[in-house]
Amino acid sequence: MNDTPLLQVKNLSTSFxxxxxxxxxxxxISFNLDIGNTLGIVGESGSGKSVTAYxxxxxxxxxxxxxxxxxxxxxxxxxxxxxxxxxxFRGKKISIIxxxxxxxxxxxxxVGNQITEAxxxxxxxxxxxxxxxxxxxxxxxxxxxxxKRLKQYPHELSGGxxxxxxxxIALACEPDILIADEPTTAxxxxxxxxxxxxxxxxxxxxxxxIIMITHDLGVIAEMCNEIIVMYAGRICERGxxxxxxxxxxxxYTKGLLRSLPKFTKDREKLIPISGTxxxxxxxxxxxxxxxxxxxAMQICLSxxxxxxxINDFHLASCWMNVKKVYDEVKEGRKNG
Amino acid sequence: MRxxxxxxxxxxxxxSLHIDVDRFLPATSEQKEQQVTMLPxxxxxxxxxxxxxxKPLAVFAIVVLSLMVLTIIIAPRIxxxxxxxxxxxxxxxxxxxKNLPPFTYSEMEQExxxxxxxxxxxxxxxxxxxxxxxxxVVYGTRVSLTVGLFASIIVxxxxxLYGSIAGYFGGMVDLIMMRIVDIIYSLPDxxxxxxxxVVLDKVxxxxxxxxxxxxxxTNMISLFVVFALLYWVxxxxxxxxxxxxxxxxxxxxxxxxxxxSNWRIIRKHxxxxxxxxxIISTALQIPSAIFTESFLSFIGLGVQAxxxxxxxxxxxxxxxxxxxxxxxxxxxxxxxxxVLSFNLLGDGLRDAFDxxxxx
Amino acid sequence: MLKxxxxxxxxxxxxxxxxxxxxxxxxNAIPGGPFAKEKAPEPAVQAVLEKRFNLDKPVMEQFFLxxxxxxxxxxxxxxxxxxxxxxxxxxxxxxxxxLGGYSILIALIMGLxxxxxxxxxxxKWPDQLIVFFTTLSVGMPSFVLGTLLLLVFSLILKVVPAxxxxxxxxxLPIIALSLYPTAHITRLTKSSLLDVFGQDYIRTxxxxxxxxxxxxxxxALRNALIPVIxxxxxxxxxxxxxxxxxxxxxxxxxxxxxxxTGITNQDYPMIMGxxxxxxxxxxxxxxxxxxxYRAVDPRISFD
Numbered sequence: 001m002n003d004t005p006l007l008q009v010k011n012l013s014t015s016f017x018x019x020x021x022x023x024x025x026x027x028x029i030s031f032n033l034d035i036g037n038t039l040g041i042v043g044e045s046g047s048g049k050s051v052t053a054y055x056x057x058x059x060x061x062x063x064x065x066x067x068x069x070x071x072x073x074x075x076x077x078x079x080x081x082x083x084x085x086x087x088x089f090r091g092k093k094i095s096i097i098x099x100x101x102x103x104x105x106x107x108x109x110x111v112g113n114q115i116t117e118a119x120x121x122x123x124x125x126x127x128x129x130x131x132x133x134x135x136x137x138x139x140x141x142x143x144x145x146x147x148k149r150l151k152q153y154p155h156e157l158s159g160g161x162x163x164x165x166x167x168x169i170a171l172a173c174e175p176d177i178l179i180a181d182e183p184t185t186a187x188x189x190x191x192x193x194x195x196x197x198x199x200x201x202x203x204x205x206x207x208x209x210i211i212m213i214t215h216d217l218g219v220i221a222e223m224c225n226e227i228i229v230m231y232a233g234r235i236c237e238r239g240x241x242x243x244x245x246x247x248x249x250x251x252y253t254k255g256l257l258r259s260l261p262k263f264t265k266d267r268e269k270l271i272p273i274s275g276t277x278x279x280x281x282x283x284x285x286x287x288x289x290x291x292x293x294x295x296a297m298q299i300c301l302s303x304x305x306x307x308x309x310i311n312d313f314h315l316a317s318c319w320m321n322v323k324k325v326y327d328e329v330k331e332g333r334k335n336g
Numbered sequence: 337m338r339x340x341x342x343x344x345x346x347x348x349x350x351x352s353l354h355i356d357v358d359r360f361l362p363a364t365s366e367q368k369e370q371q372v373t374m375l376p377x378x379x380x381x382x383x384x385x386x387x388x389x390x391k392p393l394a395v396f397a398i399v400v401l402s403l404m405v406l407t408i409i410i411a412p413r414i415x416x417x418x419x420x421x422x423x424x425x426x427x428x429x430x431x432x433x434k435n436l437p438p439f440t441y442s443e444m445e446q447e448x449x450x451x452x453x454x455x456x457x458x459x460x461x462x463x464x465x466x467x468x469x470x471x472x473v474v475y476g477t478r479v480s481l482t483v484g485l486f487a488s489i490i491v492x493x494x495x496x497l498y499g500s501i502a503g504y505f506g507g508m509v510d511l512i513m514m515r516i517v518d519i520i521y522s523l524p525d526x527x528x529x530x531x532x533x534v535v536l537d538k539v540x541x542x543x544x545x546x547x548x549x550x551x552x553x554t555n556m557i558s559l560f561v562v563f564a565l566l567y568w569v570x571x572x573x574x575x576x577x578x579x580x581x582x583x584x585x586x587x588x589x590x591x592x593x594x595x596x597s598n599w600r601i602i603r604k605h606x607x608x609x610x611x612x613x614x615i616i617s618t619a620l621q622i623p624s625a626i627f628t629e630s631f632l633s634f635i636g637l638g639v640q641a642x643x644x645x646x647x648x649x650x651x652x653x654x655x656x657x658x659x660x661x662x663x664x665x666x667x668x669x670x671x672x673x674x675v676l677s678f679n680l681l682g683d684g685l686r687d688a689f690d691x692x693x694x695x
Numbered sequence: 696m697l698k699x700x701x702x703x704x705x706x707x708x709x710x711x712x713x714x715x716x717x718x719x720x721x722x723n724a725i726p727g728g729p730f731a732k733e734k735a736p737e738p739a740v741q742a743v744l745e746k747r748f749n750l751d752k753p754v755m756e757q758f759f760l761x762x763x764x765x766x767x768x769x770x771x772x773x774x775x776x777x778x779x780x781x782x783x784x785x786x787x788x789x790x791x792x793x794l795g796g797y798s799i800l801i802a803l804i805m806g807l808x809x810x811x812x813x814x815x816x817x818x819k820w821p822d823q824l825i826v827f828f829t830t831l832s833v834g835m836p837s838f839v840l841g842t843l844l845l846l847v848f849s850l851i852l853k854v855v856p857a858x859x860x861x862x863x864x865x866x867l868p869i870i871a872l873s874l875y876p877t878a879h880i881t882r883l884t885k886s887s888l889l890d891v892f893g894q895d896y897i898r899t900x901x902x903x904x905x906x907x908x909x910x911x912x913x914x915a916l917r918n919a920l921i922p923v924i925x926x927x928x929x930x931x932x933x934x935x936x937x938x939x940x941x942x943x944x945x946x947x948x949x950x951x952x953x954x955x956t957g958i959t960n961q962d963y964p965m966i967m968g969x970x971x972x973x974x975x976x977x978x979x980x981x982x983x984x985x986x987x988y989r990a991v992d993p994r995i996s997f998d
Contacts (some may be wrong), residue, residue: 281774676834
């Protein structure tokens with residue numbers, strides 16, 4: 001395996017200075033993404049998942065600013081790119097699809113216009129060739145009657161169709177990475193499954209890497225080989241899907257999994273996570289999840305937990321794991 | 337996937353971190369709560385007022401308007417001249433009293449003062465008939481503010497009633513009521529105001545003679561009538577739209593399920609929820625009414641002479657504007673200040689109270 | 696779209712009818728009627744009046760005859776001068792149209808430029824300057840501004856000559872007339888653009904790698920223009936009524952001046968005729984701007 005990852009995010013921090021104070025949306029997160037892999041980012045609303053995605057493409061809305069860290073794409077730090085270089089980067093190297101297909105397409109332009117726009121920007125195809133490409137793309141994403149769709153306006157399509165169009169736009173220039181920012185949240189359950197299937201199929205066909213952002217653990221389980229769990233702009237736990245689902249080592253992940261219905265014989269009670277998400281304006285000194293954590297300890301309130309390996313494919317930042325090591329050692333001493 | 341790199345703290349090393357075992361004791365729920373800094377809870381109104389008073393421009397507007405209101409209340413009690421009084425000096429007419437510059441006395445007045453008489457200064461001078469200009473401007477401001485306020489209240493009451501009935505009952509009632517609104521809305525309002533003012537002046541002029549209304553003049557009455565006939569449609573549309581959007585909320589359904597009457601639902605549930613929008617648009621209606629009044633005064637359809645309004649004062653001052661530009665400037669600045677203040681206040685209220693602007 | 700257009704045209708026709716009815720019957724409500732004998736100066740004019748307004752017929756018949764005359768371009772004659780009102784209107788309207796047309800054009804162009812600038816430089820100095828300018832402008836009645844401009848530039852500094860038939864200098868009148876709508880359109884454009892900038896499709900465009908300038912021009916401006924189009928109707932109405940004041944101040948012999956003179960002279964047929972003429976014009980402009988609005992926004996035209 002080539003040693004430089006396709007995408008390497010190092011210590012990324014993003015914040016939004018507002019009238020009330022600075023909102024720390026993302027606080028020093030790092031992760032890698034390899035060619036053809038699918039990385040899942042889970043967390044509740046406000047945990048900084050989407051902001052992370054926008055930071056990678058540098059499309060934060062005012063007053064959002066990347067305040068620290070590096071983002072390497074194929075070994076190049078894109079934070080050093082000029083805005084002009086970014087134009088050539090966005091949509092060509094990394095593209096993104098958004099949560100709400102209803103509002104993500106420009107209402108006053110036809111579908112065809114919006115797909116060809118990306119093609120004309122990034123390739124030297126002429127208008128006619130771009131149109132042909134757009135037609136192929138619509139076929140690829142499974143839109144029926146593509147010839148007709150090209151000339152239609154977004155409001156004439158259903159939600160699922162629009163999301164397919166969004167995917168077509170994102171794939172127009174065969175990007176290396178596709179970021180899917182809650183691509184199925186606004187869709188019906190049956191349509192959700194279709195869209196996810198389509199994305200997996202396309203990944204196999206085109207070989208791109210996918211970053212899947214969602215609060216839906218079901219989606220993540222189905223799609224991803226590596227999972228990052230985020231809370232309050234920090235990574236609390238990461239690992240393979242199996243590790244995260246069957247061996248959660250952070251209280252927040254455990255809480256998340258407990259709040260998920262299981263279709264097993266024994267009727268387990270669903271346990272919601274109590275409390276409300278943290279106020280990003282006033283971040284606590286210690287672990288951000290501590291005020292809601294039922295296992296919180298003194299140290300959790302005063303000190304940020306460090307990320308420690310559980311095994312070769314699993315990292316977690318929770319003081320509970322440290323305590324466990326201590327307890328084991330103590331136990332060992334007693335017995336030994 | 338690739339294995340995680342070894343730059344993380346390995347498990348074994350944890351023991352050398354020198355962590356006090358006491359710190360692994362569970363945290364109490366009080367301690368947890370302390371971590372969460374709650375925003376001070378405020379009511380919608382308090383929060384809005386706090387925001388309003390944080391805006392320097394809105395505060396400026398409130399101060400200017402308060403000063404004006406104070407002036408028009410106090411000044412007539414202090415200044416010993418009437419707005420239509422042609423000033424006499426010791427009972428005699430004084431030709432020298434016409435068109436005096438600010439803070440000056442005529443020769444006759446000067447003589448009287450030298451003889452020990454106490455004559456109140458002409459703060460803004462006098463007009464071409466020998467009337468005190470300051471008191472005329474004060475009364476003019478009073479008329480303009482009154483017009484603005486009353487016109488807005490008329491618009492508010494009619495628009496609110498009409499809009500809430502149409503919006504609340506919906507269906508056929510709404511359809512017919514809103515068609516009427518559409519037609520009135522499509523009429524060019526200023527032209528209609530002119531037309532109706534011309535006519536009403538003649539029609540109701542006779543019948544008003546001798547009543548209390550005579551002093552404010554037929555034009556003023558017709559202005560109010562016109563506002564009552566035409567200008568409420570904007571408010572009615574606004575209220576209806578608000579009600580339609582609120583009506584479908586679950587809390588209204590819940591109230592109805594509990595057997596609340598229509599009137600109670602409108603009063604208790606719907607109106608409080610669209611109050612902020614209504615107040616803001618009323619605040620913005622006042623300057624537009626003042627604009628309309630001054631416009632009508634300008635084309636000769638405003639208040640009845642000798643009653644002044646800021647518009648008519650400015651209009652009359654155009655005649656001698658090269659010789660006495662201040663006579664034009666004073667009422668002009670007064671109008672600008674009033675309109676500006678109301679606009680700023682309206683903007684401030686919108687920023688502070690409109691929930692749609694809140695994030 | 697067609698259904699909407701028909702509905703809208705029908706509404707416009709009803710409005711015109713209502714306007715005519717209000718004009719006619721309110722004038723008839725004046726004690727003695729609008730054509731009362733003592734107001735006509737000469738017996739000759741009086742005789743023509745009787746014939747032209749069919750005063751010998753019942754009121755309802757008078758009304759319908761008056762309407763049908765108007766549609767044939769016959770607005771009756773002036774009580775004061777005895778001239779054909781239609782002649783007066785068509786003579787003087789060209790001047791008002793020039794003044795109003797230029798003002799509308801300038802207000803639209805300046806408003807769009809200033810509004811976009813303000814939106815793009817939000818909370819920086821150009822925006823603050825523009826906000827200052829618009830706040831002041833919407834607080835200044837046009838007759839105050841017109842008078843001040845005339846006083847300062849024509850009478851004191853003498854840099855711009857006053858308007859006359861031989862020397863038709865429209866600079867000051869146009870400034871006076873277009874300042875308020877400019878400020879209004881500026882505000883409208885700014886708030887509309889800021890609203891559009893927050894929309895998801897702008898983020899989509901940026902994510903596609905569309906350059907900033909193209910995002911603004913292609914994706915934002917077209918959407919932001921939609922509410923501005925609806926303002927064209929009220930803008931016309933403002934310019935036409937505003938020109939009454941501005942023409943009077945600058946002594947421009949346009950339709951506005953004639954109208955104001957008619958009011959002063961209590962020349963009722965003149966007031967009636969001019970009101971109806973201007974009202975029809977405004978209704979038509981509102982109709983056009985409404986239809987244009989639907990045409991530009993595909994979401995509505997296909998409903």
